[in-house]
Amino acid sequence: MSFDGAQDGSPDFDSVRLVDASRHFGRRRALTKVSLTARAGDIVGLLGPNGAGKSTLIGLLSTIVAPTSGEVRFGNQLSRELGAALRQRIGLLAHELYVYPELSARQNLTFFAQLYGLNADAVVTPALERAGLGDRGDDDVAGFSRGMRQRLALERALLHHPRLVLFDEPFTGLDDSAVRVVSDRLRRLAGDGSIVVVATHDLDLADGLVTRVAVIREGRLIADEQASTGLRARYRSAIGGA
Amino acid sequence: MKKSFVPLAVVTALLFVIAPILIARAPYESEMLLIQKIFYFHVPSWVAMYCGLLVCAVGSIWYLFKGNRVADRYAESAAELVLLFGLNGLVSGPLWARKAWGVWWQWDAKLTSALLLWLIFVAYLLVRKYGGPGSEKLAAAVGIFGAAVSPFVYVSVNIWRTIHPKTSVVPDIVKNPAKGFAAPLLVSMLAFVLLFVLLLMVRVYLAAHQDALDELYLAHED
Amino acid sequence: MKPRHLAIAIWSIILMAAPLFAFQPPPPGQSEFVPIKELPPSEQLPAAPLLVIAYAFFLALMIFYVWTVWRRLNRVEREIHTLEQRTTRSSR
């Protein structure tokens, strides 16, 4: 197992569950009564048009956004019962990437490794290699292309081997070979027992990768089923038919 | 709460009827004469303002840590009343000062510190108005800090002023209750506090309606 | 709901107006004609107008505030009303 976090006693879980979770910002409803369960080994594809509430859902799962009503359960517990240590188990790659453009790739990874209490010397160099940045590690992120930043951000999010892996549009800016690499990575993570949730609007990439599909539109979950081929046709019917 | 509104209103009205009579009959303060009568509703304004400050702080703490919407309504309403009663104090103060000290603004310790606190609660309402979604939480922090800083504002302004020579004749009416100043003052203070409670109830009622409207908008989207 | 608002408004006006009524007849024998030999020369403004201004301001302020609350309440209720109507119509 690759969960080295397991030794530090931080709370572990093998499923994440949203129960009637709603979130609104003022009068704008971002999510309405979404119930969704993701288990270890799942790769849940979160599909929906822009502004459907995917990012809010990811935010709820990452504990950084609190639900207005309903609850988010990790295993059988609520996030507030688990406290700060729960965050040791969660990795998030968001659209904004969460890396400092002023720092070098190595500095970024070292900082976050230390923040997560990891041995930076041991984890940073392999992570740079995986991101394909082995020879650019000491360059400032500001000079990187979107694809390079995306790969770095991915490694940053996975540094601490989280149980719950949350990806918001992870394929933005990646070329085909990088997409394949990332897809393989996700499969391997799920195979190792991670819970993977991927929000994307790119059906072609999601097809064949995800094991379950959750479609949201205007803040509502309108489909939640096992993935099979012909994702595109069913997505169309779900979006159009609702 | 709603049931007590009408009796409260009646009592407050009575007090506001009695107070002017008492004030009119109160003896003239030897140095200030007629203008001293401002005192009877200048000081109660501050009392009401500090009541608002207290309610706002408690409501803010409650909202921030318990997420209680009702507490937030009270905090918001109380902040608005701080603005209202503070404004009254800030206007009546200079009017009094003009007559008693010969200037509109004296940088008097009490007036200045009240002005500063008043500004904090203006900021509170500005955050709520212009802060965008989620600004209630930010405002709650302002409310808590505003209340916490109030004794310091008073102490520091007070020392800042009193280090300098005193140029003004400050009446010490409260120290001489025997002269007949205390009764009208107490009555009008009570009247102001009750008025504060009444206005708070009305304003909270409005806030509850606004929340209900927000809920409806959300429900309507369903 | 409307009579309630009206009651609130009327009560408030009565509350606010009371001091003014009480002060309408100047207290007999007492006014700005008190000997002013001890007063410094800066005190040349008569006290009564200032006092009246102060009380009038208080009155106006309170009436204005109650009016704003009343207006906001009306607007909110109107909005609630139209929204409720729309909801029931669409659900039918």
Place this chain on the structure above:
Amino acid sequence: MFLRTALLVLKKDFAIEVKTLEILVTTLFFAVSCVLVFSFAFVKEGQAPPDAAAGILWIAIAFSGTLALGRTFERERYAETLRALLLAPAPRPALYVGKLLGILVLLALDALILVPLIALLFTAPLFARPLLLLLLLAGGTVGFAAVGTLFAAMLIRSRTRDVLLPILLYPITVPVIICGVRGTAALLESPPDETTAVMWLGILFALDVVFLTLALWTFEPLMTE
């Protein structure tokens, strides 16, 4: 864990700042401009009013401090890295302390330039009681930055943060400014009025304790969305 996290955040901010020195240089330049602008406003016939030096020193610190706060958190907002910090398993108040320390270092460097400059321009005997002045500066900047860091962090999600930060910060930190200015002014008298300065220092430290406690207490609930 707490202190380690705070120091990590500080070290990270330091590493960023060292690369460009952007915030330090711009803040310093702004502080010096403040001093000059206020000098032109106050100096008459080549002579400044007796307390002007103390006032100008603290105004410059407060204004440039606001600028530094805004810029520091703009950096955390750009790639939403503040969220990444909040996602870390570290205790959240530690993040606050880390950011606060960074601001304090900046303000200390600020004061390091400002104090000699003002002493020179106004022939003010600022160095007559160096220890007391140091304590006043420390107490004042801690009080100012304690509130400022919290407010700048919480305003990061607000669209109008640029205006709201000074609007919130100045009224609440007025007591800090009063203590700082009056304490410094007492030191400028000849001979320096030590008892008065110490009294202001006492109020200042009491304020610092209140501000820091409140900020550490409210940081966590303020930062959850």
